[in-house]
Amino acid sequence: MKPAAFAYAKARSLDHAIALLGEHQGEAKLLAGGQSLIATLNMRLSSPSLLVDINGVAGLEGVSVKNRMVEVGALTRHVTLERSAEIARHAPLIARAMPQIAHPAIRNRGTIGGSLAYADPAAELPACLLALDGEVDIVGPAGKRSVKAEDFFKGLFETALGPHDILSAVRFPAVTADTHVGFAELARRHGDYAIVGLAAVAKANGESLSEVRLVYFGVGATPLRARRAEAALAGGSIDDAVNALDLDPSDDIQATGAVKKHLAGVLLRRVAAQLMEPRQ
Numbered sequence: 554m555k556p557a558a559f560a561y562a563k564a565r566s567l568d569h570a571i572a573l574l575g576e577h578q579g580e581a582k583l584l585a586g587g588q589s590l591i592a593t594l595n596m597r598l599s600s601p602s603l604l605v606d607i608n609g610v611a612g613l614e615g616v617s618v619k620n621r622m623v624e625v626g627a628l629t630r631h632v633t634l635e636r637s638a639e640i641a642r643h644a645p646l647i648a649r650a651m652p653q654i655a656h657p658a659i660r661n662r663g664t665i666g667g668s669l670a671y672a673d674p675a676a677e678l679p680a681c682l683l684a685l686d687g688e689v690d691i692v693g694p695a696g697k698r699s700v701k702a703e704d705f706f707k708g709l710f711e712t713a714l715g716p717h718d719i720l721s722a723v724r725f726p727a728v729t730a731d732t733h734v735g736f737a738e739l740a741r742r743h744g745d746y747a748i749v750g751l752a753a754v755a756k757a758n759g760e761s762l763s764e765v766r767l768v769y770f771g772v773g774a775t776p777l778r779a780r781r782a783e784a785a786l787a788g789g790s791i792d793d794a795v796n797a798l799d800l801d802p803s804d805d806i807q808a809t810g811a812v813k814k815h816l817a818g819v820l821l822r823r824v825a826a827q828l829m830e831p832r833q
């Protein structure tokens with residue numbers, strides 16, 4: 554199938570992009586890496602009147618570490634994060650997740666901002682952002698605001714972004730000496746969207762964990778924290794954490810809810826072991 558006809562404009566700046574979105578009254582879409590958007594156009598799941606290409610907007614790319622916070626520009630490609638020494642050192646959770654996202658050709662174009670804005674419930678980066686207790690910067694007609702990850706993901710493919718807003722950057726704490734991370738997912742083939750996945754962050758003292766954040770993806774409309782399992786894992790028992798798993802996944806085209814719940818427990822055991830490993 555071919556997409557419906559659309560106009561195309563290359564934004565010169567964030568202000569220009571916001572103005573173009575405003576002129577089209579919710580009928581325009583931003584184009585970042587195009588790896589999700591173009592597929593939805595081709596399948597006619599979306600038919601915007603205008604594509605606003607933000608690839609030429611300066612200042613939206615790159616990784617920096619300031620005041621123990623990692624900041625990533627929205628247009629930073631997946632491949633950049635995958636190969637970044639700064640990400641490997643200060644954000645090992647993101648480093649572990651990157652190779653699981655799609656395939657190299659898609660990672661060459663796809664962006665962190667596009668992935669978070671698209672908010673696929675089975676995507677890795679939204680779960681990582683929530684596990685890291687991160688936030689996003691949003692610029693729009695009313696100026697700039699920051700939104701915490703827990704308030705950003707609102708529903709199925711739904712976020713706090715308004716129709717004339719642009720996600721400009723992502724920020725999360727850099728790891729400290731006692732931060733341990735864990736990541737695992739189950740997919741039918743490497744690179745497919747996950748059936749179930751788990752991103753986790755904790756403070757570790759040997760095998761004793763505290764401040765545990767377990768965020769599942771592929772089990773609901775948004776990334777979900779398993780809070781009772783977090784408390785049980787901080788209490789020291791992996792078995793108790795698996796038994797306490799407070800998830801109620803629905804059936805989808807990949808698996809039944811019951812299978813997903815079982816797989817969530819399998820992943821929890823794997824990720825708990827990663828959290829308890831000595832850091833390299």
Ligand SMILES: Cc1cc2nc3c(=O)[nH]c(=O)nc-3n(C[C@H](O)[C@H](O)[C@H](O)COP(=O)(O)OP(=O)(O)OC[C@H]3O[C@@H](n4cnc5c(N)ncnc54)[C@H](O)[C@@H]3O)c2cc1C
Nearest residue numbers: 583585586587588589590655663664666667668670676720
């Ligand atoms: C075969 C295939 C397999 C894939 N597998 C995975 C996978 O396993 N895991 C995974 O996470 N992803 C997967 N993806 C998606 C991929 O990661 C995309 O790159 C990503 O979801 C979207 O990023 P993008 O930059 O390409 O955004 P685009 O496709 O350009 O945009 C996606 C949406 O976000 C909006 N948008 C983009 N940037 C911004 C911004 N800065 N501010 C506001 N709105 C914005 C667009 O308007 C559009 O609605 C896969 C894609 C394909 C084609």
